């Protein structure tokens with residue numbers, strides 16, 4: 001490990017942390033520099049929490065953000081839960097966040113549909129996180145001639161609902177899915193996730209869905225819009241090169257890869273794109289957040 005300090009311009013973020021010593025994970029000063037960082041997007045699972053357990057440094061990071069008054073959002077591709085559910089879950093893990101600080105693939109999907117076809121209708125397969133988000137943008141949920149079939153995460157997929165979705169798509173409904181993840185984590189092992197069920201529907205209909213969640217940079221852009229932030233002054237923090245980092249990069253953000261989640265150090269250099277910074281954990285990012293003057 002080599003200790004490397006990247007100092008941004010006056011008033012900007014300062015990252016003083018240990019970075020991996022081999023060339024393929026060291027970043028040039030040029031990439032780390034840029035406009036001062038004034039807002040933050042961060043992935044949730046693998047960055048702030050593992051399942052229900054907080055990752056050391058997460059609570060200090062959130063506290064620093066709140067104290068500094070910098071704008072931020074916690075992002076998740078999971079569309080099952082409402083922001084209120086997630087705030088309660090994070091509270092149990094010792095992380096205190098307001099509901100407005102959560103941005104889910106369900107919210108991003110609802111916002112996307114609202115922008116694309118305001119006041120439309122959808123047949124939704126998913127849980128309250130998705131159906132609430134669709135209702136809140138004024139969508140009507142129906143199983144008769146909807147504008148869209150919207151697929152999200154659920155643990156109660158029914159053969160009947162999937163059959164209905166397939167027939168509606170056959171009849172011309174547009175196919176949207178909240179996120180492409182094929183599996184999700186659980187203590188007992190992998191769980192089939194939205195991407196796997198989407199593949200089933202695609203196989204039956206020949207129609208591919210439009211996926212809104214990461215790695216679609218739309219998830220980042222909608223998050224930036226939500227907090228009225230700008231890509232050049234925002235950093236995206238994530239634990240996955242192939243979702244968090246690529247979508248942050250494609251949306252024009254600087255990125256931090258933390259090694260507490262899915263991407264391990266040995267894999268970092270294998271990707272054809274780089275994170276701006278690679279750090280051991282969220283604890284290393286706390287000092288990047290500027291304190292109020």
Ligand SMILES: [Mg+2]
Pocket residue numbers: 043044045046047238239240261
């Ligand atoms: Mg993650």
